[in-house]
Amino acid sequence: MSSKPRIAHAATHTQNNFLRRFVFSTDHKIIGLQYFFLAFAAVTIGTILSLLIRFHLVWPAAHLPFVAGGIMTPEQYLALVTMHGTIMVFFVLTTAPQSAFGNYFLPLQIGAPDMAFPRLNMLSFWLTLLAFLVMLSAFLVPGGAPISGWTAYPPLSGLGEITGPGEGMGQSLWVASVLIFCVASLLGSINFISTTIDMRAPGMTLTRMPLTVWAWFVTAILSLLAFAVLLAGGILLVLDRVAGTSFFLPAGLVVSGEVQTHDGGSPLLWQHLFWFFGHPEVYIAILPGMGVVSHILANFSRKPVFGYRAMAFAICAIGFLGFLVWGHHMFVSGMNPYSGLTFSLLTVSIGVPSAVKTFNWLGTLWGGRIQFHSPMLFAIGFVSFFVTGGLSGIFLAQPAVDTELHATYYVVAHFHIVMGVAAIFGIFAATYYWFPKMFGQRMSEPLAKLHFWVTFVGVYCIFMPMHFVGIAGGIRRYADSTGATYLAALEPLHRFMTIAAFITAAAQLIFFYNLFRSLKSGERGVENPWLATTLEWTTASPPPADNFAGCFPSVYRGPYEYSVPGAAQDFLPQHLAPEKLPSGGEERNHAR
Amino acid sequence: MHASSVAEIFERGGSGGAGNGRPLGGGEGSRNPGVPQRTYVTGMILALGGILMFFMALVSAWVVRKGFPNSDWQPIELPRILWLNTVILIASSFTLARSRRSLIVGRDEDSRHWWGVTTILGLFFLAGQLLAWRQMIATGLFLATNPSSSFFYVFTSAHGLHIFAGIAALLTIAVRPPRRLTRETVTRIVALYWHFLCALWLLILGLLWFGK
Numbered sequence: 001m002s003s004k005p006r007i008a009h010a011a012t013h014t015q016n017n018f019l020r021r022f023v024f025s026t027d028h029k030i031i032g033l034q035y036f037f038l039a040f041a042a043v044t045i046g047t048i049l050s051l052l053i054r055f056h057l058v059w060p061a062a063h064l065p066f067v068a069g070g071i072m073t074p075e076q077y078l079a080l081v082t083m084h085g086t087i088m089v090f091f092v093l094t095t096a097p098q099s100a101f102g103n104y105f106l107p108l109q110i111g112a113p114d115m116a117f118p119r120l121n122m123l124s125f126w127l128t129l130l131a132f133l134v135m136l137s138a139f140l141v142p143g144g145a146p147i148s149g150w151t152a153y154p155p156l157s158g159l160g161e162i163t164g165p166g167e168g169m170g171q172s173l174w175v176a177s178v179l180i181f182c183v184a185s186l187l188g189s190i191n192f193i194s195t196t197i198d199m200r201a202p203g204m205t206l207t208r209m210p211l212t213v214w215a216w217f218v219t220a221i222l223s224l225l226a227f228a229v230l231l232a233g234g235i236l237l238v239l240d241r242v243a244g245t246s247f248f249l250p251a252g253l254v255v256s257g258e259v260q261t262h263d264g265g266s267p268l269l270w271q272h273l274f275w276f277f278g279h280p281e282v283y284i285a286i287l288p289g290m291g292v293v294s295h296i297l298a299n300f301s302r303k304p305v306f307g308y309r310a311m312a313f314a315i316c317a318i319g320f321l322g323f324l325v326w327g328h329h330m331f332v333s334g335m336n337p338y339s340g341l342t343f344s345l346l347t348v349s350i351g352v353p354s355a356v357k358t359f360n361w362l363g364t365l366w367g368g369r370i371q372f373h374s375p376m377l378f379a380i381g382f383v384s385f386f387v388t389g390g391l392s393g394i395f396l397a398q399p400a401v402d403t404e405l406h407a408t409y410y411v412v413a414h415f416h417i418v419m420g421v422a423a424i425f426g427i428f429a430a431t432y433y434w435f436p437k438m439f440g441q442r443m444s445e446p447l448a449k450l451h452f453w454v455t456f457v458g459v460y461c462i463f464m465p466m467h468f469v470g471i472a473g474g475i476r477r478y479a480d481s482t483g484a485t486y487l488a489a490l491e492p493l494h495r496f497m498t499i500a501a502f503i504t505a506a507a508q509l510i511f512f513y514n515l516f517r518s519l520k521s522g523e524r525g526v527e528n529p530w531l532a533t534t535l536e537w538t539t540a541s542p543p544p545a546d547n548f549a550g551c552f553p554s555v556y557r558g559p560y561e562y563s564v565p566g567a568a569q570d571f572l573p574q575h576l577a578p579e580k581l582p583s584g585g586e587e588r589n590h591a592r
Numbered sequence: 593m594h595a596s597s598v599a600e601i602f603e604r605g606g607s608g609g610a611g612n613g614r615p616l617g618g619g620e621g622s623r624n625p626g627v628p629q630r631t632y633v634t635g636m637i638l639a640l641g642g643i644l645m646f647f648m649a650l651v652s653a654w655v656v657r658k659g660f661p662n663s664d665w666q667p668i669e670l671p672r673i674l675w676l677n678t679v680i681l682i683a684s685s686f687t688l689a690r691s692r693r694s695l696i697v698g699r700d701e702d703s704r705h706w707w708g709v710t711t712i713l714g715l716f717f718l719a720g721q722l723l724a725w726r727q728m729i730a731t732g733l734f735l736a737t738n739p740s741s742s743f744f745y746v747f748t749s750a751h752g753l754h755i756f757a758g759i760a761a762l763l764t765i766a767v768r769p770p771r772r773l774t775r776e777t778v779t780r781i782v783a784l785y786w787h788f789l790c791a792l793w794l795l796i797l798g799l800l801w802f803g804k
Contacts (some may be wrong), residue, residue, distance in 0.1 A: 075720070113624050116631045190638045198631040228642045232649035244736035247657060249663070264664035264739065269656050273649060546624055 026118035032104030085150030097288035111201025128186035192220035203555035213290025233273035289426020301368025374448035389418025410470025441522025458504030684713035
C-alpha cells in the first residue's frame with residue numbers, strides 16, 4: 001500500500017484544524033492537559049463546596065442568598081458533603097495525578113511517541129468529561145444533589161426520592177456519572193499498562209524506569225482491577241433503584257411510615273463491593289504523588305534515589321496490600337472479630353512499605369546538596385503530610401480504637417491529610433516541576449514559595465485541631481453541632497478551622513494567578529531548567545507532536561544518576577551514550 | 593480512501609510527522625518506533641483481566657447474596673434451551689480457531705469462510721439467550737421476582753452484551769479490516785476475546801446450574 005502521500009496530505013490537514021489539534025486530539029500531551037484543566041475546574045468547585053461546608057458548621061443559622069429559603073437545611077448540607085467528596089475523589093485526586101500527569105509524561109519518560117492506543121485515550125478523556133457534566137447536573141435537577149455521601153451506602157442510596165430530596169433524580173445522575181467514570185478509567189488503565197509494557201525505548205529496562213513511571217504503572221493496574229468491581233456494584237445499585245431488585249435492600253424496611261417492597265438484600269454487600277474499590281482508590285490517588293516526590297527529591301538533592309529497587313518494590317507492595325484491607329472501613333459493621341483482626345493486621349502491614357518509602361525519601365535527602373526550589377518544597381510537604389496522616393492511620397487500624405473514632409472528625413482529619421492534601425501537594429509539586437516542560441515558560445518562584453508556605457501552614461491549622469474534635473466525639477456529617485452541649489464546646493476549634501480554611505483557599509488564588517500569568521507571559525524557560533536526567537528533558541519544551549522530533553532516544557543508564565563520582569557534570573542524562581558523555585565521564589553504575 | 597487516511601492519522605495523533613507511523617515492531621535508535629503489533633495483544637489481555645474482575649465481583653455478590661442465613665433465595669429451573677446455546681457457543685469457539693489456523697497456513701478463503709460461520713453461530717447464541725429469557729418470563733420469573741432470577745438476568749445480559757460486542761467486531765473486521773493491525777494480530781485478539789467469553793459462559797452456567 002502506498003501510504004506516504006496520504007499521510008503527508010492528512011498531516012497538513014491536521015495542522016490546519018484547530019478542533020482536531022486541541023479539542024478532539026489524540027495526542028497524549030493535549031489529552032494530559034485536557035485532564036489537567038478538567039481537574040482544575042473540578043478542584044475549584046470542590047473547594048467552594050468545602051468552604052460552604054466549613055461556613056455552615058460555624059454559622060448554621062446564617063442567611064445565604066443563594067440557598068432556597070435563606071437558611072441551609074441539613075439535607076442541603078449533606079448534598080454539599082456528598083458532592084464535595086465525590087468531585088474531589090473522582091475528578092481531582094484520580095484525574096490529576098494519574099490521568100493528567102501520567103498521560104503527559106509517561107510516554108515522554110519512556111521514550112515513546114504516544115500512548116499505545118491514542119484513540120482509546122481520547123475516548124477516556126471525553127467519557128471522563130461526560131461523567132463530570134452528568135455529576136454536576138445533579139445540582140440542577142428537582143430535589144438537588146444526592147445526600148448519601150461519596151460512598152452512597154444503601155438503603156439511603158437505593159430507594160429513591162422517599163429517603164430524601166436528592167435521592168431521586170440526583171442520586172440517579174450520581175450513579176450514572178460514576179458508571180461512566182468507571183468505564184473511562186478502565187479504558188485509560190489498559191492504555192497506561194500497555195504503553196509501559198510495550199512502548200519503552202531501547203535500553204529502558206524496568207529497573208531504569210523513573211519511579212514516576214513505576215507509580216503510574218502500578219496505579220493503572222489498581223485502576224483496572226478496582227474500577228471493574230465498582231462498575232459491577234454500581235450496576236446492581238441501579239437495578240435496585242429502578243428495577244425493583246433486592247441486592248442491597250433488606251426486607252421489612254420502613255421509610256417515612258411506608259413499608260418497602262424489597263426483600264432480603266444486604267446493605268453490607270454494597271459496602272464490601274464499594275470498599276474493595278474504595279481502598280485501592282486511595283492508593284490510586286496517592287501512588288502517583290509518591291512517584292513524583294521520589295523523582296523530585298532526587299533531582300533537587302542532586303543524589304540518586306536512596307534504594308531505588310526498594311522504592312519500586314514498595315510501590316508494588318502497597319498496591320498489592322491495598323486490595324486486602326478494605327474491611328478496615330467496616331470495623332463497626334458487626335463483622336466477625338477475627339475478620340476484624342485479619343483486616344487490622346493486613347492494614348498495619350502496609351506500614352512496612354510505607355515506612356520503607358519514608359525512610360528512603362529521608363535517605364535521599366541525607367547529605368544531598370539540597371536546592372529549595374518550589375517543587376522541592378511541595379515534595380517535602382508531601383512527605384510531611386504522608387507521615388502525619390499515616391500515623392493517625394495506624395490508630396484507626398485498630399478495631400477497638402476505630403469503634404470509638406469511627407465516623408468522627410478524627411477520620412475526616414486522617415484521610416484529608418494523607419489522601420487529600422498529600423496527593424494535592426504531589427499535584428502542586430508536579431505542576432511547578434513540569435510547567436516549563438509543558439508550556440515552555442517558567443512560573444514565578446517567589447509566588448510559588450509564598451503559595452507553599454501559606455498552604456502548608458494553613459493545612460495543618462485546618463486539620464490538626466480536627467483530630468481533637470474527633471477524639472472529643474465530634475461526629476462527621478452532622479449539619480449542626482451547636483445544639484448538643486458537648487459539641488457546642490468544640491465550636492471555638494471549628495471556628496479556628498473555618499478561618500484557616502478560608503485563608504488556605506485564598507492562598508490558592510496565588511497559584512491560579514501564577515499559573516495563568518506564566519501561561520501568558522512567563523519567563524522563557526531553558527530546555528532543562530532543573531538539570532534533570534530523564535528523557536522528557538531531552539526534547540523541546542513543549543515537545544513536538546511525536547515527542548522527539550523523529551529522533552527517538554535509546555537509554556544507557558538508570559534515571560537518577562546525579563553526582564556520579566568522576567563525572568564531568570553532576571548529572572548523567574539517561575539517553576547519552578557512554579562515549580558521548582563530557583570528558584572525564586567515567587561511569588560508576590553503568591550496569592544498572 | 594480519503595476518509596480512512598484521515599482516520600489513520602487520527603489514530604496516530606499526528607505523530608507520523610517523520611513520514612512513518614507504521615507498526616514496525618521493536619525499533620532501534622532514532623526512528624519513530626510506532627506501535628508494535630504485540631501491544632494490541634497486550635491490550636486485549638488486559639481488557640480481559642478487567643472483564644474477568646467485573647464478573648468476579650458479580651460472582652462474589654452472588655455468593656454473598658445466596659449464602660445469607662434465612663435467605664429468601666429460591667432455586668429456579670434453568671431454561672433448557674441454555675444447553676443448546678452452550679453447544680452453539682462452544683462450536684463457535686472451534687470454528688474461530690479453525691479460521692485462525694487457516695489464516696496461519698495461508699488458506700485465506702477458508703479462513704473467511706469459518707470467520708463467517710463463527711459470526712452466524714454467535715448470532716444464534718444471542719437469539720437462543722433471548723429465547724431463554726422468554727421461557728423464563730413465560731414461567732413468571734422476572735428480574736425482580738427473586739434474587740436467583742435477578743442474578744440469572746444480570747449474568748446473562750452482561751455476558752450477552754460482551755458477545756454482542758464480539759459479533760460487532762467480527763462483522764466490522766470482515767467488512768473493513770483495521771489498517772494498523774496485521775490480519776494475524778486481529779485474528780489473534782478476536783480469538784482471545786471469543787474463547788474467553790466461551791470459557792466465561794461455561795463458568796456462569798456452572799454457577800447457575802450447580803448453585804441454584
